[in-house]
Amino acid sequence: MLELAEPLPQTPLQRAAAARDLEAATILPGRAEDLVYEAGGRRLIDGLELRLEAGPLTVLVGPNGAGKSLLLRLLHGLIEPSAGQLHWAGRAPGKETRRRQAMVFQRPVMLRRSAAANLHYALRAKGLDGLPLAELARDWLARAGLAELAGRPARLLSGGEQQRLAVARALSTGPEVLFLDEPTASLDPASALAIEELILEARAAGTKIVLVTHDLGQARRLADEVVFLYRGRVEAQAPAERFFDDPISDKARAFVAGRIVV
Numbered sequence: 200m201l202e203l204a205e206p207l208p209q210t211p212l213q214r215a216a217a218a219r220d221l222e223a224a225t226i227l228p229g230r231a232e233d234l235v236y237e238a239g240g241r242r243l244i245d246g247l248e249l250r251l252e253a254g255p256l257t258v259l260v261g262p263n264g265a266g267k268s269l270l271l272r273l274l275h276g277l278i279e280p281s282a283g284q285l286h287w288a289g290r291a292p293g294k295e296t297r298r299r300q301a302m303v304f305q306r307p308v309m310l311r312r313s314a315a316a317n318l319h320y321a322l323r324a325k326g327l328d329g330l331p332l333a334e335l336a337r338d339w340l341a342r343a344g345l346a347e348l349a350g351r352p353a354r355l356l357s358g359g360e361q362q363r364l365a366v367a368r369a370l371s372t373g374p375e376v377l378f379l380d381e382p383t384a385s386l387d388p389a390s391a392l393a394i395e396e397l398i399l400e401a402r403a404a405g406t407k408i409v410l411v412t413h414d415l416g417q418a419r420r421l422a423d424e425v426v427f428l429y430r431g432r433v434e435a436q437a438p439a440e441r442f443f444d445d446p447i448s449d450k451a452r453a454f455v456a457g458r459i460v461v
């Protein structure tokens with residue numbers, strides 16, 4: 200007689216994720232239609248169209264001031280669009296959408312407590328109480344190469360160390376969608392590669408990643424698809440190979456060639 204194999208034991212985060220999945224279905228795809236954001240009398244996001252599918256790692260590129268950081272804030276629900284539509288799995292964004300997303304800011308925000316406590320706090324805030332938080336926090340600090348700095352006040356870490364902590368903190372909560380705004384901008388090459396590894400692991404585990412970078416080498420290494428933002432609009436959205444080998448628009452071609460487009 201056949202004996203059923205014991206299922207593999209789940210990790211605490213997998214259990215939490217499974218419980219979460221029972222609560223509601225996925226929040227993907229994300230969709231922006233004719234999205235507008237105005238401030239200071241300027242149209243900073245100007246009729247933007249974007250579709251974010253589950254799966255591909257999306258890299259967002261574009262010149263300074265194109266609206267990349269604003270777009271991430273809009274997608275994460277931190278600012279309200281002035282006009283247009285934003286939908287996650289066909290529904291208007293709400294508290295639940297935000298809970299399933301995480302964001303790492305261009306300038307990371309650290310709580311006035313230790314590196315390890317910053318991770319604890321993020322895990323508790325996501326309702327992951329009841330899990331072995333200390334163990335999880337230690338594990339994520341180690342993965343970010345920060346094990347020895349666990350007890351150090353987070354605000355005293357170097358800029359690059361804070362960025363690594365911010366990425367680990369965001370990933371530790373097991374988001375379905377992760378927004379990363381230039382997560383390796385001030386990192387030395389080895390640290391940047393370590394963060395890229397973490398990002399690729401998260402993608403392999405099924406996290407949808409939307410990453411802003413000015414580093415076209417990094418974009419080539421990580422991107423499944425590229426979105427090129429120009430003056431508050433999506434000028435091109437294409438599979439990475441296509442984008443780099445045969446950019447769809449003249450502006451994208453100029454950007455890839457390193458000729459500044461303003």
Ligand SMILES: Nc1ncnc2c1ncn2[C@@H]1O[C@H](COP(=O)(O)OP(=O)(O)OP(=O)(O)O)[C@@H](O)[C@H]1O
Pocket residue numbers: 238239243261262263264265266267268269270305
């Ligand atoms: N609250 C605001 N009020 C007025 N203008 C703003 C506001 N926030 C952003 N901007 C302007 O909107 C434009 C887009 O800003 P954003 O930070 O999204 O650019 P970015 O593409 O992320 O650029 P960078 O590559 O330099 O980070 C910029 O010109 C910026 O000065």
Ligand SMILES: [Mg+2]
Pocket residue numbers: 267268269305380
């Ligand atoms: Mg920015």
